[in-house]
Amino acid sequence: MKILSIGSFNGLSNTCLHRNWALKEIAEEIDMVNIREKQTSWLYRVANWLFQKGLPIPLPDDSNANKKINAFVKKSVNRPYDIVWIDKGLMINPDTLRNIKKVSPSTRIVSYSPDNMVLRHNQSLNYLKGISLYDIHFTTKSYVIDKLKGLGARRAVFTNKHYEHTFHYPRDLSKEELDRLGGDVGFIGIWEQERCDSILFLAKNGIKVKVYGGGKWQEYNNIENLEILPAVYSEDYSKALQAFKISLCFLRKINADLQTSRSMEIPACGGFMLAERTSEHLELFSEGLEAEFFSSNSELLQKCRYYLQHENERKQIAIGGVARCETSGYSNRDAVKRMLEIVQLNG
Incomplete structure (x- = not known):
C-alpha cells in the first residue's frame, strides 16, 4: 500500500x-x-x-x-x-x-x-x-x-x-517520578468552566488535586488543596497519567463529546481513570472493572474518597483498563x- x-x-x-x-x-x-x-x-x-x-x-x-x-x-x-x-x-x-x-x-x-x-x-x-x-x-x-x-x-x-501503543503504556515509575508527577487526584488539560467547577468542589471538600494546565488555570493557584502546574508533554505526560492515584477524565462541552483522547490514554498508560459517565464510555470500559465513572459532583467526590482508601481495588481496575485497551484494539x-x-x- x-x-x-x-x-x-x-x-x-x-x-x-x-x-x-x-x-x-x-x-x-x-x-x-x-x-x-x-x-x-x-x-x-x-x-x-x-x-x-x-x-x-x-x-x-x-x-x-x-x-x-x-x-x-x-x-x-x-x-x-x-x-x-x-x-x-x-x-x-x-x-x-x-x-x-x-x-x-x-x-x-x-x-x-x-x-x-x-x-x-x-x-x-x-x-x-x-x-x-x-x-x-x-x-x-x-x-x-x-x-x-x-x-x-x-x-x-x-x-x-x-491511543499510541509506543507512547501510551505502563512504565516502571521511580519514587522520584511518582512524587514529582503524581498525587492523589490529577487532571491534565485546558480550562473549561464545568471541569473547573468539579475540581473546585473536590478541593473544597478536602481532596488534594493537581492540575497540569496553563492559561486560565493559573487564576486558581491559591486555592487550598489545589495545585496548578504548567502543562506536561512527551514522556512526562504519559507518566503523569499513570502516577496519579486517580486520573480525572472530563469531556469538552463545547464539542458535546461522549469520549475524548484521555478516555483511551489514561487506561492505556496504566492509570486509574475516573471519567464522566456517557453511553460511549460505558461501551468502551466496564464500570468498576476497567474504569470508574461519575454523573455528578457528589458522585465524583464519593468515588474519589472511596478509591483513595481502597488501593487494591484501584490497582485492579487500572490493570483491567490496560487489558481492555489491548484486547479491544483501541x-x-x-x-x-x-x-x-x-x-x-x-x-
Missing part, C-alpha cells in the same frame, strides 16, 4: 503524529506533508477570526502544503497513491483534491478528524468547500454522521478515539488498520 499522509506532525504528544506513525507501520511506501511546518502566521489568525465571525474567508496555506501535495501526486503518476490520508486538513484547498482525482482517479482521499467538524470553530472555508470531494470522512463523534452528510460528505464513518495501529480496510473494501 502506498500512502500520502498529510497532517500536523509537530510535538511528541500530538495525536496526528501518532496516527502518522501507525500509517508508517502499515504502508509499504509513504510520503508525508506537514501542514504545520511553519509557525502560524498573523494572516492565518486573522483569516480564522474572520471566518469564525461568519465571513467566507479561506485559511492561507502557511506551509505551502497544497503545492507539496500536488508535486507528490504528479511525481507518483506512474505508481499512484492508494490512499491520500488528510488529518484535519483545514487549509487543504478543493482544487488540490480535484487535482488528486484528475491525476490519479483510483486514489482514495480520506478525511480524518478527532474534532466535531460540524461546529464552526473546528471548520474552515477550505474544508467546507472540499467536503464532498473526499471519498470518506472518519469522525470520532458518533452523533454527527448525518450532519456531515448534510454538509456534503459522500460517506461518513464513526471510529472511537485511540491502539492507533489497530484502529488505523481497520479504517484502511474500510476504505479499500468500499473503494
